[in-house]
Amino acid sequence: MPVRSTEWEGVYADGPWLLTRNLVPGAVVYGEGLVREKGREFRRWDANRSKLAAYLKRGGRVWPFRFRSSVLYLGAGSGTTASHVSDVCADGTVTAVEISPRSFRDLLALSEKRPNLVPILGDAAKPESYGGRIGSADILYQDVAQRDQDGIFLRNLDLLRSGGIGFLMVKARSADVSASPPTVFESTKRTLSDAGIEVIDFRNLKPFQADHGAVVVQKP
Structure with a gap:
């Protein structure tokens, strides 16, 4: 085929x-x-290894990634999804923030072959520590396993340009282990809406990613 x-x-x-x-x-x-x-x-x-691929396989309809897009990627891990974003935004910039030194070493090695990938060792919960090196991104993508996921996302929206698109990959069990994933997803969407951020798409990532949801927003 x-x-x-x-x-x-x-x-x-x-x-x-x-x-x-x-x-x-x-x-x-x-x-x-x-x-x-x-x-x-x-x-x-592989949608079983990448939440962004899972979002597409689940019928995701918002796709702002372009050849020259600038992307701020929070929680890049060892670079599985970030490498595919690097492929798509070949003439753009993918700034990848990762808190784990071990995963950061993998990102650093990856960036040696991918000039559009810029790794930063940092804490996504503290955007003031790296924001000065970024400017204004076209796309904000967050995939962190911390409790205050929506709060971290909102703090980083200052680094997204007006009209830019944000992807928040919600890890329900990290956000609230006592609540059901659908409850966590609804709570996250409500928090973003209450902050004046328009939610333009949502996908439950089952069966590719259990207890995960993709919330997509547009910054005013």
């Missing part, structure tokens, strides 16, 4: 698989398969 374009810019498909065009041909990041066709190389994007 030939590789085909999708409705999401920079994202392709091969049968059931989502793909991104590999910015570093021949290199893999997390053991993902490579697909080669007509002189182009693509990386399989």
